[in-house]
Amino acid sequence: FGFPSGHTSAAFMITTITGFFIPVLLLPLLLWATLVGFSRVVLGVHFSSDTLIGVILGVSVAVYSLNQLNQLTI
Secondary structure (H helix, E strand, O other), X not given: OOOOOHHHHHHHHHHHHHHHHOHHHHHHHXXXXXXXXXXXXXXXXXXXXXXXXXXXXXXXXXXHHHHHHHHHHO
């Protein structure tokens, strides 16, 4: 399988970017992304550390991308 969890990274990246543009969706998407990460551990395809690093990676990539987008619009 792999380190980090790609599913968790993608879920938190989508959540962060969508939540930035549509804030009302942030809490439901956070719940969804958390359940994605939790399911990876429950299904036995990842360790909890894999999903934790996936969260960090997904949010970091989203924040970096939003910062780059902000620099282009200035």
